[in-house]
Amino acid sequence: MDLRLYDTLTKDKRVFAPIDPSKVRMYVCGPTVYDFAHIGNARPAIVFDILFRLLRHRYGEAHVTYVRNITDVDDKINDRALRDFPHLPLNEAIRKVTEKTEAQFHADVDALGCLRPTVEPRATDFVLPRADGKTDMVTLIGQLIERGHAYVAEGEVLFDTQSMPDYGKLSGRRLDEQQAGARIAVDAHKKHPGDFVLWKGSSDNEPGWDSPWGRGRPGWHIECSAMAAAYLGTTFDIHGGGLDLIFPHHENEIAQSRCAHDTAVMANYWMHNGFLQVEGEKMSKSLGNFVTIRELLESKRFGGRNWSGAVLRFAMVKTHYRSPIDWTVDALDESSKRLTRFRQTVEKFGARAGGDVAPAFLERLADDMNTPAAIAELDGLNRRANEASDQDAARQLAASLSLLGISPDMEQRAPGNELFDDNIRQLIGSRTAARANKDFKESDRIRDVLLAMGVVLKDGKDTDGKPVTTWEIAR
Numbered sequence: 001m002d003l004r005l006y007d008t009l010t011k012d013k014r015v016f017a018p019i020d021p022s023k024v025r026m027y028v029c030g031p032t033v034y035d036f037a038h039i040g041n042a043r044p045a046i047v048f049d050i051l052f053r054l055l056r057h058r059y060g061e062a063h064v065t066y067v068r069n070i071t072d073v074d075d076k077i078n079d080r081a082l083r084d085f086p087h088l089p090l091n092e093a094i095r096k097v098t099e100k101t102e103a104q105f106h107a108d109v110d111a112l113g114c115l116r117p118t119v120e121p122r123a124t125d126f127v128l129p130r131a132d133g134k135t136d137m138v139t140l141i142g143q144l145i146e147r148g149h150a151y152v153a154e155g156e157v158l159f160d161t162q163s164m165p166d167y168g169k170l171s172g173r174r175l176d177e178q179q180a181g182a183r184i185a186v187d188a189h190k191k192h193p194g195d196f197v198l199w200k201g202s203s204d205n206e207p208g209w210d211s212p213w214g215r216g217r218p219g220w221h222i223e224c225s226a227m228a229a230a231y232l233g234t235t236f237d238i239h240g241g242g243l244d245l246i247f248p249h250h251e252n253e254i255a256q257s258r259c260a261h262d263t264a265v266m267a268n269y270w271m272h273n274g275f276l277q278v279e280g281e282k283m284s285k286s287l288g289n290f291v292t293i294r295e296l297l298e299s300k301r302f303g304g305r306n307w308s309g310a311v312l313r314f315a316m317v318k319t320h321y322r323s324p325i326d327w328t329v330d331a332l333d334e335s336s337k338r339l340t341r342f343r344q345t346v347e348k349f350g351a352r353a354g355g356d357v358a359p360a361f362l363e364r365l366a367d368d369m370n371t372p373a374a375i376a377e378l379d380g381l382n383r384r385a386n387e388a389s390d391q392d393a394a395r396q397l398a399a400s401l402s403l404l405g406i407s408p409d410m411e412q413r414a415p416g417n418e419l420f421d422d423n424i425r426q427l428i429g430s431r432t433a434a435r436a437n438k439d440f441k442e443s444d445r446i447r448d449v450l451l452a453m454g455v456v457l458k459d460g461k462d463t464d465g466k467p468v469t470t471w472e473i474a475r
């Protein structure tokens, strides 16, 4: 059975053929870490987690590499650091913001049943040339200048869009259209208003790295070009993200990567999830319908109750990934009821997730991840199991749910817990090690990260006098 995927670049659904089936490679743009992730941010995490699982199922777990970056340099991060930690040196304040937010993000997507990507590079580790020789941003920018695709103007390095004949192909935007309405005053130093920043100078209260173009910081797009090449090479199989990233972010990633490496394509399949809105409206703080993953899991803000990670995940995949989702209390209620029915069947038959996935279910998923059609197959299996006492159907139901990242008991568990606990235990382990090394700065830092996750530590001693740390959720 072929796997078919829709490609935003060629605008068609094609049979997926990896460049090297023993090494399938996918890159997805990750979060900018300055605040709690909202439920819209959960969509790409879940959608590409399902693709990751499907690819692993098909090509074998050891043969799929999934890279999702962490954007830890961004002006929004600086602003947050200055606001929240005004008395700390800037770099320390930034680190506090990004590490705390990254830990929150992990706890949230873990609770939604997402596997960790194979690698999660942080942008700040790829700004300057690296000891291991992996691609970095400064070298890439240098190559673009050398090849005549970038120029220096007023302390910035800009990509020269006119140097690339097919710039704009992904989004279907033409350069001459971008001329109209451009902010001429701001862009006076640009050769073309569509030219975008690869490198910009930093003032003293902005983070900066010493580069051939002075102390500065990278533009957003170059981060992903560098990290994708660092782990996946100059051309790879799949590149993903939300619909809003098509322009300018992915368009510019393509321009940078193709021009720096002189390749015909950056990735063979460009995949984009549709947008999520809440109760019929765009999510926004001012409308009061802005809801974070954490609030859904742990508070009663949405629909007067909290929701398990399994219900949130199920509600997300009931809609095809390219369609818009309307996130409503009713949809969550319905998901919760349906999952309960599935769980009861799986329990009744004592079915385990290890068996074979239902062929019809797999066929639907292989058709550009048609999750709504795949879930309709689950309803069929559930009926067959109950009406015909069909043990095999119950087993296939459990296995198929598991391929969707939903274990039958996940829905019963209190939200967040097991994976959240693991994450906390890991952090406590690192803190204990830091304390043993008398690195109290590090141990305090980890304590603050945990505090930000709502976890309070208690240090004590066990009966042998060995230090032990216990924890509880702050109330």
Ligand code: AMP
Pocket (backbone or CB within 6 Å): 029, 030, 031, 032, 039, 040, 041, 042, 043, 044, 241, 242, 243, 244, 245, 273, 274, 275, 276, 277, 283
């Ligand atoms: P950001 O933190 O804004 O860079 O977004 C991280 C990821 O979430 C990107 O892939 C975005 O496309 C995606 N995203 C942001 N808002 C939404 C939304 N309302 N619906 C679906 N995806 C979204």
Ligand code: ZN
Pocket (backbone or CB within 6 Å): 028, 029, 030, 224, 249, 253
């Ligand atoms: Zn990106």
